Amino acid sequence: EIVLTQSPGTLSLSPGERATLSCRASQSVTKTYLAWYQQRPGQAPRLLISDASNRATDVPDRFSGSGSGTDFTLTISRLEPEDFAVYFCQQYGTLPLTFGGGTKVEMK
Amino acid sequence: EAQVVESGGDLVFPGESLRLSCSVSGFPFSSYAVTWVRQAPGKGLEWVSSISASAITYYADSVKGRFTISRVNSMNTVFLQMNSLRLDDTAVYYCAKVSRLGFHYYSFDVWGKGTTVTVS
Numbered sequence: 591e592i593v594l595t596q597s598p599g600t601l602s603l604s605p606g607e608r609a610t611l612s613c614r615a616s617q618s619v620t621k622t623y624l625a626w627y628q629q630r631p632g633q634a635p636r637l638l639i640s641d642a643s644n645r646a647t648d649v650p651d652r653f654s655g656s657g658s659g660t661d662f663t664l665t666i667s668r669l670e671p672e673d674f675a676v677y678f679c680q681q682y683g684t685l686p687l688t689f690g691g692g693t694k695v696e697m698k
Numbered sequence: 699e700a701q702v703v704e705s706g707g708d709l710v711f712p713g714e715s716l717r718l719s720c721s722v723s724g725f726p727f728s729s730y731a732v733t734w735v736r737q738a739p740g741k742g743l744e745w746v747s748s749i750s751a752s753a754i755t756y757y758a759d760s761v762k763g764r765f766t767i768s769r770v771n772s773m774n775t776v777f778l779q780m781n782s783l784r785l786d787d788t789a790v791y792y793c794a795k796v797s798r799l800g801f802h803y804y805s806f807d808v809w810g811k812g813t814t815v816t817v818s
Contacts, residue, residue: 625805627743634792634809635735635743646797646807678743682804686758687733687745 592617592681594690602698609666611693613679618659620683626655626664630675638677639664669695700724700808704793707813714783718813720776720793725808728771731796733806734778736789746791749776750802761787783817790814
């Protein structure tokens with residue numbers, strides 16, 4: 591099983607600041623089959639990024655993903671108030687599909 | 699607009715059974731794989747099971763042998779039959795559509811609001 595470790599657990603930032611979230615895999619992720627999701631309180635997850643760097647439909651361009659192999663990054667260039675949420679990474683290259691434990695981006 | 703709606707969640711005793719339903723609309727259901735993902739209270743996301751467009755099924759080890767996923771294309775519905783429920787099956791269960799045509803599993807681009815299963 592590929593274990594995904596997200597860091598930091600919590601990121602305290604102010605609107606307008608840049609957020610950098612990390613997702614590290616215990617083994618190489620097949621073909622950069624890695625996604626990022628945003629989850630606001632009481633809501634379902636929302637797909638942001640597929641294939642490590644491809645933004646999903648209607649996702650603002652302040653969200654960007656990068657990485658390959660075992661190290662992946664989600665960057666939010668300038669935080670908007672609606673971006674304060676929990677973010678999960680997921681790999682879908684190898685069964686079982688696995689998610690990271692999440693990074694909470696909270697308002698400082 | 700693509701939509702997914704889950705139903706069937708309930709409060710049950712350990713050892714009992716429950717069947718969840720996932721009704722979809724707004725996309726060619728028979729062409730896409732669908733998955734169930736769960737989230738225990740205050741916890742992260744856990745993949746449960748997936749079913750391809752051709753009805754090939756996949757399960758997490760934690761539910762293998764107890765849960766069965768199926769689909770009825772004429773009803774635009776996926777089911778998750780859950781038997782021998784345990785305390786640690788307590789979670790919100792989300793149904794989600796695979797984002798890429800032709801793949802048995804991938805990222806998930808359309809999610810329902812979830813249905814709550816409580817085993818107590």
